[in-house]
Amino acid sequence: MSTFHGLEVARRALNTQQSALHTTGHNIANANTPGYSRQRVNFTPTEAFPTAAMNRPQIPGQLGTGVEAGSIQRVRESFLDDQFRNESNKLGYWDARATSLSKMEDVMNEPTTNGLSAVMGEFWQSLQDLSVNPENTGARSVVLERGQAAVDTFHYASDSLKTIQKDIGSEIGIGLKSVNSLLEQISGLNSQIAGVEPHGYLPNDLYDKRDALVDELSQMVKINVQKTPSGGNDLKIAEGVYNITLVSENGKEQPLVTGNRFNQLGFADANGRMNDQTPETISSIQLFTSEGKALNTSIPFANENGTIQFAQGKLRGMIESYSYSHTNANGETVEKGLYPDMLSDLDKMAFTFANAFNAVHEKGTDLKGEKGKPFFELANPASFEGAAKGLKLADLNAQDIAASMSVSESGAVNAGNGQNAINLSNIQSMILSDGALKLEGTDETIDLPGLSAIQNGSLNSFYEGMVGKLGVNAMQANRMGQNSLVLTESVEEKRLSVSSVSLDEEMSNMIQFQHAYNAAARSITMVDEMLDKIINGMGLVGR
Structure with a gap:
């Protein structure tokens, strides 16, 4: 020695x-x-x-x-990383859904004194006031003004919902760019790590950067991470390169990152190239190479039954709110989504409201003894689509309001008869049965063939159902988002107790x-x- x-x-x-x-x-x-x-x-x-x-x-x-x-x-504890990413994925989904519903609640503004329900209530009240004194010009003018206010409120709700929907579409495009940027960065770090590990070193700081990017990616879409050894003289504790796949609800996986190569998510244009613009409705998401060339892999957002198949996460939450479509067993394209559904219900209500009001109004007589004219006009009388935006007040004056139901024997208008004004004010609660409107207090019904998008119930109950459904969905999204946040923060706290x-x-x-x-x-x-x-x-x- x-x-x-x-x-x-x-x-x-x-x-x-x-x-x-x-x-x-x-x-x-x-x-x-x-x-x-x-x-x-x-x-x-x-x-x-x-x-x-x-x-x-x-x-x-x-x-x-x-x-x-x-x-x-x-x-670092990989088990806690997996837990965090699973919870972060749920949080991203519910947060996106809750945000979209919160904006929708702000537009509908119910229950308040400024929402559609209150404006419609003022319109019905003006008709009741007119029934007491049907010859009063001032009361008639108020009916016209309140009718215009109802039209304006339908326009405001429709325009505001469509504007927010468009904004969500832009967010989806930005979200996809963010996902693709994350995938590119992860593949770049994989390349750097694969160049260091074979020499027997542990690039810990590169590991941290990569995991931070994977955490961010997991909030956008559901992913699966597999580790592959770099080879050479790498240590047993070396983490290797990450291979990342996109996991659909049915368990099918699509490759996103494989070593130093990555694919991108996006929408294809007519030439098969990646399109930066979000389509009006999303039926599928295309897989592209890193150069933007479309692969033969299109991921349907929903199956023929309408069940969503796309991976959960913030991106899915935004698309669910924006608009998505699927082709059913009959080959028909069905559009769904939080905003399309609300816009459709609003159109149905405006369409039925205008046609029902016109039908009852035409049964009465105005101050000149003439049959009532259409009170409202629709841009497309044959379809309820776009009715809320296309609704407008007809070119009437105060004398044209058909508040009465009869004329005297001499042919003069019985101005004191305000029965039709009462009928008009009761339209809000009149029962629609298979599209036919039943006048309250009588056995008389008014058929509305093809003119009623609401087949059963009343206008009031239909709108209450719209608002109630919105409230329930928003409450569920907020509750689930809060639960996911608590779980995410709990896992993050455990992870920090190990790694910080x-x-x-x-x-x-x-x-x-x-x-x-x-x-x-x-x-x-x-x-x-x-x-x-x-x-x-x-x-x-x-x-």
Whole structure:
């Protein structure tokens, strides 16, 4: 055994403790860096002396030869990462849905004194006031003004909903660009990591960057992450490259990142190239290469039964709100979505309201003794689509309101008869049965063939159902979003308890490693004194 064995042991100790101090300093420097995972030096004793061999020296036993930094490893628990990404995925979905419904509630503005229900209520009240004094010109003018207010409110609701829907469509386009950017960055980090690991190193900071990107991606879409070794002389604890797939609701997976290659998500134009514009309704999402060339893989958003198949996440939540379509078993295209459904219901209500009001109005007589004219006009009388936007007040004056039901024997208008005004004010609660309107207090019904988009119930009950459904959906989205947030924060707290930097702990480690470093330095001093005695203080006899 060499006389200088003690120096070598102490030297190794100095280098290793110094590495530990440098790593501790790196942790302290990144204590507030988002996504950073604390690192530690794995101390490993070096091979003992002598090695087992036939020509080994005959000494009582093996002597330790010191310590070395086996590896510098980040402290991370992959199980908590998987949990966090699952919860973050749910949070992204419910957050997107809750945000869309909250904006819809702001537009509908119910129940308040400024919503459609209140405006319609004022319109019905003006008709009741007119029935008391049907010859009063002022009361008639109020009916026209309140009718115009109802029209304006339908226009406002329709325009506002369509504007928000368009904004959501833009957000979907931005979301897809964000997803594609994340995929590109992850593939780039995979390439860097694959170039480092085969040399026996652990690129911990690159691992952290990649995991932060994967966390962000998991909020947008549901993904599955598989680790593949880099090969070469990579360590067993090396994390390798990430292969990421998009997971649909039916369990089918589509490749997004494979090593240093990545695919993109988007919409195809007529030439099969990636289109930056979100279509009016989304039936599928196309897979593209990194160069923007369409692959033979189109991911349907929903199956023929209307069941959504696309991966859960923020992107799906936005598309559900915006507009999506599927082809049913009969080959028909069916459009769905929170905003399309609300717009459709609003159109149905405006269409039925206008036609029912016109039908009752035409049964009465105006101040001139003439049959009532249509009170409202529709841009497309044959279809309820776009009725809320296309609704307008007919070109009438106050005398044209058919508030009465009869004329006198001489042919003069019985101005005091306001029965039709009462009938008009009761339209809100008149029962529609298979499209036929039943006048209250009588056995008379008014057929509305093709003119009623609401087949059963009343206008009031239909609108209450619209608002009630909106409220229930919003409440569920908020509740589920809050539950997902609590679970996400709980998992994140556990993850931070494992991976985050504790300054108290790092200061304790610093003192520990510093003492070890000082002790190793003292050991070198001790060996130096021994060697000085051997070299300079021995062999002096006879001089």
